Amino acid sequence: MSRTRRTAAAEQDLLAPTPETPADPARQEAMRPLAERMRPRSLDEMVGQRRLLARGSALRRAVEAGRVHSMILWGPPGCGKTTLSLLLAQYADAEFRAISAVLSGLPEVRQVLAEAGQRFDAGRRTVLFVDEVHRFNKTQQDAFLPHIERGSIVFVGATTENPSFELNSALLSRCRVHVMEAVSAEDIVAALRRALEDGERGLGGQGIEVEEGALREIAAAADGDVRRALTLLEIAAELAADEGGRITESTLLQVLADRTRRFDKGGEQFYDQISALHKSVRSSNPDAAVYWLARMLDGGCDPAYLARRLTRMAVEDIGLADPRALQMAIDAWDTFERLGRPEGDLALAQVAIYLASTAKSNAAYAAYNAAKADVHQYGTAEVPMHLRNAPTKLMKQLGYNKGYQYDHDAEGGVALDQTGFPDVMGERVYYRPVERGLEIKLKEKLDRLREAREEARRRRGKPGAGKGG
Template sequence: MADSEPVQSDLFGFSASSGSGERFRPLAERMRPRTLDDIMGQDHLVGRDAPLRRFLASGQFPSMIFWGPPGSGKTTLAGICASSLQFGFEKLSAIDSGVKEVRKALENAEKARRRGVRTMLFIDEIHRFNKAQQDTLLHAIEEGLVVLVGATTENPSFEVNAALLSRAQVYILNPLGDREIEAVINHALTSDTVLSALSVVLEDPDFLVRFSAGDARKALNALEAAIALVSECGQKSVVLTRKIFEQALQYRAPVYDKGGEVHYDTVSAFIKSMRGSDPDAALFWLARMIEGGEDPKFIARRMVIFASEDVGNADPYALTLAVSVFHAVELIGMPEARINLAQGVTYLAGAPKSNASYQAMNAALSESPSLRSFPVPMQLRNAPTKFMKNLGYGGGYRYPHDYPGHFVEESYFPEGVEPRIYYHPGDEGRERFIRERLAGLWQGRY
């Protein structure tokens, strides 16, 4: 007896006539959009003449990566596209899948191809795959075995390797706006087979909208939990107050919105506390960001910038430490990465401060457009070939290591440009030594 072919599912793997079993599915699943027209908040991708709609119309669907926050519709959109194209749908989660699972999915795709069916391989949280796991996909994409659709909440340029990015177009999904979340909630209350049988009154609908933070799934899960908390068998109406939501969710929303004004205000307070050499205040704002669900890698990146912008050469080790913190956060992950962040924050806040390098770069950039027409002096040019040396490239260059103190006074500016002083080292920390050394070398300039 021949081996049976694998059955590839689509995202909507149940019958519309599944009867009473439908009511036991989570509300977010029951309300999952079925067509592009049902998708909210992504008109730039699914609206008239938008890329995904045109791909479906042409039947030519390339590999791509959906980058967007939770609940923005990444998984749903992939399922709709696969269903519309009549592709097989292999779904993996990078959280609990590895090379073995990827290879099994590719084997299924090969069997489907022999039946004349193309396969979409959907990988949720693709940023969690390491380089080796991502590399297993390359050959299958190149030979057309699968159309890859990856979903990620993280910036693909940081988390997806370059080889995979070059084979997959990145499309950004936006968090849903307040009106769209309201529409999702109202649609559930009026159209869902279970909820439409109830009279549900939201006493504070804005609370649910704010709580969801642009995440439709989060809004629907919260609505379902609140109704389950207060509804009784045979009850025909419920009133949902803010207190009921807080009881159902065991949650008091922190005053922190990762994409809004409070987000930027909190980051600003965090940076200014470190700049002001107050490690305790910096830890206070760090804790608020962590509690509010801020991406720890975003925090670490801000610390790397701070190390150069605000500590600079007053303590050159600060940059090394900040970069190490970033790598530790990548390696360890939360919640333990909070310890790495705390170490970095306390060091940066306690370090001597200088913004001289930052100011110097800005000063140089401000003059660069007016001075860009001046050519590089011949003695400073690179001369990798004999022909270029014969043209005078590098001629007359004095090699500092051949002189006492490894220094020779030389003009390194273009001919006709008076030497500028962009960098003004201060008196703090290591920068005092740098200033004294430069003053001894360049008499009259420092």
């Protein structure tokens, strides 16, 4: 064999798979992330969820008695959904199986369900944990129904999204929804202390020194997510190894440099926060409005979306009480497009503060909706003859434009005895200005005109007006 061929063969031998030597269990455990090693082994070790898992609560009594039921766990990341499902199987002495709606398709789901059915026939239950269940479509969700009904699985679905919107009614009717809350900073600090003290699973015995204030900073950065807090602590501990085991302020600066708040750009938190921004503007609370704007920008919300929503608020909630608001919103949008971030954020903040501070009126919004309702009710009602255009001789002979009163020639600049509605409808009143901002003046003028029109109709013996949507 030539040298070249021997070298190639040797390279192939190096690349070929070799039998793995069984790993040392202790070493294997040490390789697992801190958050996984510190996963609670009992209900007493869980932090947070004081309402749901309080001693004597219905769920806790059921779990401790091993009487588990199919459920949906709805809550933010890191609040303990996976841990609780593991404990359900442990307390019920059931097999635990987990699948992810992101990674698993229908064939894998069917295989897991078939295995659970065989296990059930042999006298053992299965707790089937489905992470991010909201990502399964209706057909995939329906696949679980007969197995839940038969009892061959205890279904536990975890979701960060509102189950009312994301899960089909058939699945919801067979499961109880339990709402889990973000873990408080105080409870997260307790979990961090436990990890530092635990010599078996945690960092105890490694000589890690950290002040209480540093733990609180990590807890605040974790933003309600215990798993994230433990990961940050683990990274800090690794960096501290080069500084004598002490987690210093400079260590935290490195670990927490890119901290972000929880924000799902298309989920429940997104719509909750935009709702809070809109309602703060409507409630004339500029401080709350600029806070929610800052929260959404900090969380990664598209600033163009916020500019569009602020423009909508100018139309819907400020309206004609302050017509300047609409132009200011459009100007702020344009300013942001020109400046970009971060300078353009100030333009959005400025208009949010102004919209919240100025006079409010939804009178134009309400008027339009009332007019739309009449459009649907009366359909294609005929345009009155006096309002029709008459560009040809034939149209004039047919009566188009006959009787029209040119307002500029009328006394006061308004032809009072002239309707603007189809005959089948009669006069309508949609726009009812409020007594705020510019609409105070508009209301005074329109009240006078409406009274004058009504008087003119009475003199001619026509039916009264004023009906509105």
